[in-house]
Amino acid sequence: MSSPDIQKSRWQRFTDNDIVYSFVTTPSAMVAALIAFIAIAAAFAAPLIAPYDPFDPAQISLWDGKMPPAWVEGGSPAYVLGTDNQGRDMLSTILYGGRISIVVGITAVFLGMLLGVTLGVISGYFGGMVDTVIMRMADVQLTIPGILVAILINGIGRAALPLELREDFAIYVVIVAIGLTDWPQFARVARGATLVEAEKEYVQSARVIGLPGWIIMIRHILPNTMRPILVIATIGLALAIIAEATLSFLGQGIPPTTPSLGTLIRVGNEYLFSGLWWITFFPAISLVILVFAVNLLGDWMRDALNPKLR
Amino acid sequence: MSALLDIKGLDVSFPTRRGTTYAVRDVSLTLKPGEILGLVGESGAGKSTVGNAIVNLLEPPGEITAGEIMFQGMNLRDQDAEAMRNIRGQKIGMIFQDPQTSLNPLMTIGAQLVETIMKTTQVFGSAAINKAIDLLNSVGIDQAEARLKSYPHQFSGGMRQRVVIALALAGDPDLVIADEPTTALDVSIQAQILELIKSLCRERKMGVIIVTHDIGVIANIADRVSVMYNGAMVETGDVRQILTDPQHEYTKSLIAAVPRGDMKVHRFTSVDYIEGGAQTHRRIDLDRHWLGEKLGQQPSPTAISVDALNKTFVLKKAFLKRNRVYLQAVNNVSLSIKTGESFGLVGESGSGKSTVARLIAGLYNVDGGSIKLFDQEVANKRTGKDVIDARRNLQMIFQDPYSSLNARIRVQDIVAEPIRFYKTASSESEVKQIVRDLLDHVGLGSAAMLKYPHEFSGGQRQRISIARALASRPKILICDEPTSALDVSVQAHILNLLKDLQDELGLTMLFISHDLPVIRQMCDRVAVMRHGEICEIASTETLFNAPQHPYSKHLLELMPSMEDFGKTG
Structure with a gap:
C-alpha cells in the first residue's frame, strides 16, 4: 500500500498528484495555461474591462473610424489598438469577439464530444453490426475535409431558417456545424478505449453480477475512457476555434454585427491593401496566441496522461 | 577455481521526486564457471x-550507486556503454x-x-x-x-x-x-x-x-x-x-x-513473516447476518450441470465460409458439480478451461449444448425471471487483481454495487453496514471502504474481489486462476480464505488452475482438460494417486517436486 495511514489534507493530496506535479514542472504548460487563462478571463470579462461597448451605436462615431494604434502617428490614446472602418475600438471588439470565438469553440467541442463519445462507447461495447454502421458513418465523414462538412451543415442550417431569424441564430448554426464535424475523432478514440476496457475483468465481473449494458457503459467504461478523450478535447478546442474563424472569414459564420475574431479578420482583410493593417492584424494575432496556448496545453496533457508516449 | 562473477555490496537506487528508493541494497554474490545460481x-x-x-540494462532512472561487479577480473562498472555492448x-x-x-x-x-x-x-x-x-x-x-x-x-x-x-x-x-x-x-x-x-x-x-x-x-x-x-x-x-x-x-x-503436491493438508501454511503476524479481524456471525440468510429456492442436489458443451472461436474472419479459420475451444464437454462440492478444472494454457468457466458464467454464448444452474437451463439466455434468478446464484473471481477492479470507483461502491442493483438491503445505511461487514469478513478491515483500488496490493485486491462476489450472496463461486498472479505467501492467505468461505457458506466452487498442488489442496473432484476436451474426471485423491489417462499421468510427473529433496538427496 502506498498511502500511509495519516490522512493527508485535500490540498496535500492535490499537490501529490502526478499530473499536478507534471504541470508545475513543465514551464511550457504553465505559460500556456496562464495565457489561455488570461485570454479566456479577459474575453468573459469583456463588458467590465473593455473601454467601449462595440455593440452600442451611441458609443461609435464614424469620425473616429480607421484610426491607427496609439503609438503610430495619427493614433489617439483613446483607442489603444486603433479603430476599425466603422469607428469601433479594436481592443474592445477583440475582447468581445474573442468571447464569441471561445464560447463557440467550447460548446462545439462539447457537442462533438457528447455525440462522438456516446456513439463510440456504444460502438465499442456492442461491436458487430452496430459497430460497423457507426464507424463506417464516421469513416465516410472523415473522407471529406472537415471544413467542407461544416460549410455544408452550416449552409443547410441557414437555408432551413426563416430569413428574419438567420442573424440571431447564426451562432447556434455554427456551433452545430462544427460539433457535427468533430464527432468522428471522439468516436474513434472512445471506441478504441472502450474495446480495451471491455476486455478487462472488472467489466466482465459487472456482467456476471448481472448489470445491464447501459449501467456498465456509464458507470464502468465511460470514466475509464475519459483520459484520452480529454486530450483530444483540448486539441479539438483549438481546432474548433480555427474552424469558427475559417467559417466566419469565408462569410459563412458569425455576422459582422456581433463579430467574432474570424469575422474581424475578414472585415479587416478588405482594408489590408489600403494600409489599414491593424484592423486585421490584432484580431489575427489574438487568434494565433489563443490557439497556440490551447494547443500547448493539449500537448502537455497528452504527455502527462500517457507516460508511455514520452 | 576463481570466481567468474563477484558482486560486492551492490546498491541500486531509483531516485524519484518522493525520495530515493533502493531496489537493491548491499547485495553480494559470487558465481563459479559451470555453476547455476x-x-x-x-x-x-x-x-x-x-x-x-x-x-x-537498468531502466532509467535506476542507477548503481555503490558496490562493484567484478566479471572475469574486470569491474563492469568502469566499462563505458560501447564496451558494455560488446x-x-x-x-x-x-x-x-x-x-x-x-x-x-x-x-x-x-x-x-x-x-x-x-x-x-x-x-x-x-x-x-x-x-x-x-x-x-x-x-x-x-x-x-x-x-x-x-x-x-x-x-x-x-x-x-x-x-x-x-x-x-x-x-x-x-x-x-x-x-x-x-x-x-x-x-x-x-x-x-x-x-x-x-x-x-x-x-x-x-x-x-x-x-x-x-x-x-x-x-x-x-x-x-x-x-x-x-x-x-x-x-x-x-x-x-x-x-x-x-x-x-x-x-x-x-x-x-509452497503448496504441497504429495498430500492433502487441512490448511495452507500462512507466511506470517511478510504480512506481519496473523491478522485478527472481526468475522461476522453468519446465522444472524444478511450474508447467511437462506434465500428462497429449494437447493437442488446438482449445482452445475453441463452437457455436450461446444464453443468455437473464429480466428480469422472472412466473407466466404471456407476461408474462415476456427478454433474449437471447447469440444463436447460434459460435467456435473454437486451442490457444496469443490470441483477443480486443470489443464495447460489453451486447454479451454477458462472458456468453460466463462461459458458457465454467461460471458460467452455457447455454440451447442446445455448449461443448467440448479436445474434451470441458462445457456444463451439473459432474460426471464427464472434465468436471472439462477444466474444471480453464480459469481466469479478473476485472475488478474489489477484489472478486475474498476480503478475509478471507491472500494465501498465496488462491493455495494450488486446490493444496490438488486435492492437486497432495505436502506443505504444497511448497505454501508453490510459492506463494512463483508470487508471485515474477508480480512481487509472496514478502513478500506473509502479508498480506491490502486491503494491496495494484489492480495488485498483479490480480497476486495471476493467481498464483491459475496455481496451477491452467491451459491456458486467460479474461481478462474484466483492466485496465479500472486506471490506464494499471499496465495496461501487467499486460498485459506476461499476454503473458509466455502465451509461457512456451503458454496459450490468451480476452481480453475494450472497449478496441480493448489488443485490438490482445494478440490474434492478434478477434471483434466486438454485441447478443449475433458480427459479424465476423478476424485482428487484418485487422480493424484492413480491417474488413468496418459495425459493426467504426464501432467503429474511434471509437477514441481520440491519434496523429492528429502528422499533422493
Whole structure:
C-alpha cells in the first residue's frame, strides 16, 4: 500500500498528484495555461474591462473610424489598438469577439464530444453490426475535409431558417456545424478505449453480477475512457476555434454585427491593401496566441496522461 | 577455481521526486564457471534488478550507486556503454521471460541468429550459417537447417524460448543470465527448457544465474540459491541446505507456503513473516447476518450441470465460409458439480478451461449444448425471471487483481454495487453496514471502504474481489486462476480464505488452475482438460494417486517436486 495511514489534507493530496506535479514542472504548460487563462478571463470579462461597448451605436462615431494604434502617428490614446472602418475600438471588439470565438469553440467541442463519445462507447461495447454502421458513418465523414462538412451543415442550417431569424441564430448554426464535424475523432478514440476496457475483468465481473449494458457503459467504461478523450478535447478546442474563424472569414459564420475574431479578420482583410493593417492584424494575432496556448496545453496533457508516449 | 562473477555490496537506487528508493541494497554474490545460481524472491524483491544491473540494462532512472561487479577480473562498472555492448552477447548472454516479445517478428530465425553470430564472434558467411545450425541443434530444434528460414510466429512458445537460448549462446558467453525463463511457459515445456539450460551449462562450463519467483524451478536446476527479500539478500547457500534446512525466517516461511503436491493438508501454511503476524479481524456471525440468510429456492442436489458443451472461436474472419479459420475451444464437454462440492478444472494454457468457466458464467454464448444452474437451463439466455434468478446464484473471481477492479470507483461502491442493483438491503445505511461487514469478513478491515483500488496490493485486491462476489450472496463461486498472479505467501492467505468461505457458506466452487498442488489442496473432484476436451474426471485423491489417462499421468510427473529433496538427496 502506498498511502500511509495519516490522512493527508485535500490540498496535500492535490499537490501529490502526478499530473499536478507534471504541470508545475513543465514551464511550457504553465505559460500556456496562464495565457489561455488570461485570454479566456479577459474575453468573459469583456463588458467590465473593455473601454467601449462595440455593440452600442451611441458609443461609435464614424469620425473616429480607421484610426491607427496609439503609438503610430495619427493614433489617439483613446483607442489603444486603433479603430476599425466603422469607428469601433479594436481592443474592445477583440475582447468581445474573442468571447464569441471561445464560447463557440467550447460548446462545439462539447457537442462533438457528447455525440462522438456516446456513439463510440456504444460502438465499442456492442461491436458487430452496430459497430460497423457507426464507424463506417464516421469513416465516410472523415473522407471529406472537415471544413467542407461544416460549410455544408452550416449552409443547410441557414437555408432551413426563416430569413428574419438567420442573424440571431447564426451562432447556434455554427456551433452545430462544427460539433457535427468533430464527432468522428471522439468516436474513434472512445471506441478504441472502450474495446480495451471491455476486455478487462472488472467489466466482465459487472456482467456476471448481472448489470445491464447501459449501467456498465456509464458507470464502468465511460470514466475509464475519459483520459484520452480529454486530450483530444483540448486539441479539438483549438481546432474548433480555427474552424469558427475559417467559417466566419469565408462569410459563412458569425455576422459582422456581433463579430467574432474570424469575422474581424475578414472585415479587416478588405482594408489590408489600403494600409489599414491593424484592423486585421490584432484580431489575427489574438487568434494565433489563443490557439497556440490551447494547443500547448493539449500537448502537455497528452504527455502527462500517457507516460508511455514520452 | 576463481570466481567468474563477484558482486560486492551492490546498491541500486531509483531516485524519484518522493525520495530515493533502493531496489537493491548491499547485495553480494559470487558465481563459479559451470555453476547455476538461483536468485529467488517474490515480486518487488529486486531480483531482476540485480540481473539487469550486471549487464547495465537498468531502466532509467535506476542507477548503481555503490558496490562493484567484478566479471572475469574486470569491474563492469568502469566499462563505458560501447564496451558494455560488446560484453553483452560476447561474454554475457541474456534470456528473457517472454519469448513472444524477445524475438523480432519480421526477421527469420536464421537472420537473427546469423546477425548475432557475426556481431559477437566475427564469423561470417557460410561459417556463420553453419554455426547457427549447430546452435539450433544444440538447443534441441529438429531440422535446424530448414527451420532457419522460419519466422518466430511459426514456432510454439517453447520452441521460441529455445531460439532465445540459442541467441544467448551465439557469442559463446561465459555467463548467462536467465530472467524468469520459464514463467510464460506451460509446465511440460518448463521441464524441457530447464533441463536444456542445465545440460548446456555443464557442457560449456558457463555460469548461469536464474532469476525466478518459483521455488520449484530452483529446486530442479540450481546448485546454489540466494534468497532476496525487499532488495536485500537474506540467505545464500547450497540448494539442498536452503530447501531442507532454511536458516532465515523469511526463507522458512517462503518454503512452507509452497503448496504441497504429495498430500492433502487441512490448511495452507500462512507466511506470517511478510504480512506481519496473523491478522485478527472481526468475522461476522453468519446465522444472524444478511450474508447467511437462506434465500428462497429449494437447493437442488446438482449445482452445475453441463452437457455436450461446444464453443468455437473464429480466428480469422472472412466473407466466404471456407476461408474462415476456427478454433474449437471447447469440444463436447460434459460435467456435473454437486451442490457444496469443490470441483477443480486443470489443464495447460489453451486447454479451454477458462472458456468453460466463462461459458458457465454467461460471458460467452455457447455454440451447442446445455448449461443448467440448479436445474434451470441458462445457456444463451439473459432474460426471464427464472434465468436471472439462477444466474444471480453464480459469481466469479478473476485472475488478474489489477484489472478486475474498476480503478475509478471507491472500494465501498465496488462491493455495494450488486446490493444496490438488486435492492437486497432495505436502506443505504444497511448497505454501508453490510459492506463494512463483508470487508471485515474477508480480512481487509472496514478502513478500506473509502479508498480506491490502486491503494491496495494484489492480495488485498483479490480480497476486495471476493467481498464483491459475496455481496451477491452467491451459491456458486467460479474461481478462474484466483492466485496465479500472486506471490506464494499471499496465495496461501487467499486460498485459506476461499476454503473458509466455502465451509461457512456451503458454496459450490468451480476452481480453475494450472497449478496441480493448489488443485490438490482445494478440490474434492478434478477434471483434466486438454485441447478443449475433458480427459479424465476423478476424485482428487484418485487422480493424484492413480491417474488413468496418459495425459493426467504426464501432467503429474511434471509437477514441481520440491519434496523429492528429502528422499533422493
